[in-house]
Amino acid sequence: MKEKFDRGTAxxxxxxxxxxxxxxxxxASVAALLVYIYI
Amino acid sequence: xxxxKKTPWTLVLGIIMVAYAYMVQAxxxxxxxxxxxxxxxxxxxxxxxxxxGGVAVLxxxxxxxxxxxxxxxxxxxxxxxxxxxxxxxxFIVKWVLDPQMGAWGKAAAGALGFNFAKVMNLNYVVMGIxxxxxxxxxxxxxxxxxxxxxxxxxxLKTGVILLGVLYSWEELRNLAGLSVVLIGFFVLGSVGLTxxxxxxxxxxxxxxxxxxxxxxxxxxxxxxAAAPVVQAKSTEIAYTIGTILLWGVMCMFLFPIIxxxxxxxxxxxxxxxxxxxxxxxxxxxxxxxxxxxxxxxLKVAEIFNITRILFLPIIVLxxxxxxxxxxxxxDRVNLGQxxxxxxxxxxxxxxxxxxxxxxxxxxxxQHYKGKYFDNSEKAMVKTDKDGKVHDKRLKDADAxxxxxxxxxxxxxxxxxxxxxxxxxxxxxxxxHDTVLRGIVNSKILSKEATDILKKQHEAVYHxxxxxxxxxxxxxxxxxFGLTGLGMQITMASIKQAGGQPLxxxxxxxxxxxxxxxxxxxxxxxxxx
Numbered sequence: 001m002k003e004k005f006d007r008g009t010a011x012x013x014x015x016x017x018x019x020x021x022x023x024x025x026x027x028a029s030v031a032a033l034l035v036y037i038y039i
Numbered sequence: 040x041x042x043x044k045k046t047p048w049t050l051v052l053g054i055i056m057v058a059y060a061y062m063v064q065a066x067x068x069x070x071x072x073x074x075x076x077x078x079x080x081x082x083x084x085x086x087x088x089x090x091x092g093g094v095a096v097l098x099x100x101x102x103x104x105x106x107x108x109x110x111x112x113x114x115x116x117x118x119x120x121x122x123x124x125x126x127x128x129x130f131i132v133k134w135v136l137d138p139q140m141g142a143w144g145k146a147a148a149g150a151l152g153f154n155f156a157k158v159m160n161l162n163y164v165v166m167g168i169x170x171x172x173x174x175x176x177x178x179x180x181x182x183x184x185x186x187x188x189x190x191x192x193x194x195l196k197t198g199v200i201l202l203g204v205l206y207s208w209e210e211l212r213n214l215a216g217l218s219v220v221l222i223g224f225f226v227l228g229s230v231g232l233t234x235x236x237x238x239x240x241x242x243x244x245x246x247x248x249x250x251x252x253x254x255x256x257x258x259x260x261x262x263x264a265a266a267p268v269v270q271a272k273s274t275e276i277a278y279t280i281g282t283i284l285l286w287g288v289m290c291m292f293l294f295p296i297i298x299x300x301x302x303x304x305x306x307x308x309x310x311x312x313x314x315x316x317x318x319x320x321x322x323x324x325x326x327x328x329x330x331x332x333x334x335x336x337l338k339v340a341e342i343f344n345i346t347r348i349l350f351l352p353i354i355v356l357x358x359x360x361x362x363x364x365x366x367x368x369x370d371r372v373n374l375g376q377x378x379x380x381x382x383x384x385x386x387x388x389x390x391x392x393x394x395x396x397x398x399x400x401x402x403x404x405q406h407y408k409g410k411y412f413d414n415s416e417k418a419m420v421k422t423d424k425d426g427k428v429h430d431k432r433l434k435d436a437d438a439x440x441x442x443x444x445x446x447x448x449x450x451x452x453x454x455x456x457x458x459x460x461x462x463x464x465x466x467x468x469x470x471h472d473t474v475l476r477g478i479v480n481s482k483i484l485s486k487e488a489t490d491i492l493k494k495q496h497e498a499v500y501h502x503x504x505x506x507x508x509x510x511x512x513x514x515x516x517x518x519f520g521l522t523g524l525g526m527q528i529t530m531a532s533i534k535q536a537g538g539q540p541l542x543x544x545x546x547x548x549x550x551x552x553x554x555x556x557x558x559x560x561x562x563x564x565x566x567x
Contacts, residue, residue, distance in 0.1 A: 012189055013190050032201065
């Protein structure tokens with residue numbers, strides 16, 4: 001699996017679970033902010 | 040290395056999405072929407088078409104007309120094509136295939152004697168995952184889409200974080216105790232059983248360790264998290280992932296069918312799926328497949344799933360101590376370091392969203408499950424765009440019907456509540472509504488009178504607009520994640536399962552699935 005993707009893993013584009021969690025947190029916060037402002 | 044491929048497909052997919060949103064907005068798609076009965080989905084078709092299509096068009100233009108330079112921008116830009124690819128598949132499944140399959144199921148019910156779409160649970164979740172599996176195993180994922188497909192887990196995690204907004208203190212309080220007891224028992228039990236079986240069958244400690252984390256906690260992520268502390272080899276991780284995927288996929292398709300056959304309610308099924316299914320992603324898949332038109336089951340299942348994810352640092356610590364003892368390496372385990380390194384950050388995000396939701400910024404503070412009480416004239420009497428007035432207050436004819444059935448009620452508080460409704464023409468307070476719901480649940484009135492009471496309940500309870508939007512977003516993050524997840528389930532990865540890990544995995548997986556089913560059916564009865 002590592003041979004095919006030299007960054008991240010076969011399951012994720014991110015270098016670690018923690019990094020993926022962090023990006024998910026940012027994405028969710030942005031979505032929540034947009035809902036709060038526009039809806 | 041340059042990751043962005045010179046491909047027109049990102050741009051093409053973006054244009055298709057934007058064009059579709061425009062055609063829906065302009066009414067060109069109305070005959071199709073009418074035929075498929077999808078008028079309720081028009082809002083999300085327009086919003087998602089423009090937003091996702093717009094992003095794909097922009098990225099497509101960058102991919103087609105600029106020369107990428109090595110770096111993070113190039114890396115993440117290369118993923119947009121795959122995101123658009125998954126979304127288009129998910130759009131087709133949810134907006135076309137799902138309603139069409141429902142219509143075919145109904146049409147064939149006369150000839151077959153049963154609705155095959157319902158019996159086989161062919162809704163957008165199951166079909167999205169199947170579409171993903173077919174795409175990757177029959178047609179292969181195009182090279183320009185590969186990086187995007189690896190972002191599907193990000194969609195699932197974002198969905199779980201946003202789900203935090205929808206819980207109320209009351210629900211969490213009701214679920215927390217139950218989930219800690221049930222999950223604690225099954226997580227610790229599965230890890231213990233796997234380690235015991237591993238020792239009996241003489242497999243290496245590293246193999247037992249990584250397998251026990253995967254089977255006991257939350258699947259692939261747990262196996263990967265535990266691998267370094269037990270010094271697992273990549274082949275052992277591959278065996279574990281293969282076993283978990285095999286069991287997870289099987290359970291994802293079977294659990295909803297069994298749940299429906301057993302007549303389980305949302306709470307029971309959510310508790311069972313969150314406890315008995317090995318891998319986190321498949322828990323969400325099974326919960327949404329069981330209840331595709333709502334997210335109550337998903338909410339219960341995710342609380343159980345999050346509870347077991349919270350066990351991850353504890354299990355990793357246990358395995359670290361266990362491994363050091365078994366191998367007698369003489370190393371010392373740093374308790375704080377292990378817990379900090381293995382704590383899943385997205386669970387903190389979930390808690391953060393729950394706290395934000397509890398402050399009342401997304402819905403009135405007194406909301407319960409996103410619904411809040413409002414019986415003011417502004418909320419009860421509305422005028423539509425054609426100038427027609429819709430008055431939801433109790434009509435005189437309905438009041439007469441209720442009066443005529445008053446004698447059927449024995450309890451004084453219920454009699455008084457009904458009399459108050461007839462006098463005031465509306466439900467006056469949440470407590471008043473609770474007593475009236477008691478009359479509905481006791482089924483003492485005729486169907487006509489019961490329907491009048493139900494209508495009055497719906498007239499005073501409103502879903503907050505922001506909460507409605509959160510529900511739509513959450514469903515789409517999961518639909519995206521699960522379709523992408525299907526595209527990661529390759530036959531090659533499932534074939535990795537084999538030998539002793541498969542035997543142990545099958546025993547532990549079966550014990551966990553059946554054991555949790557029995558416990559849930561015996562002890563979980565209330566609808567939370």
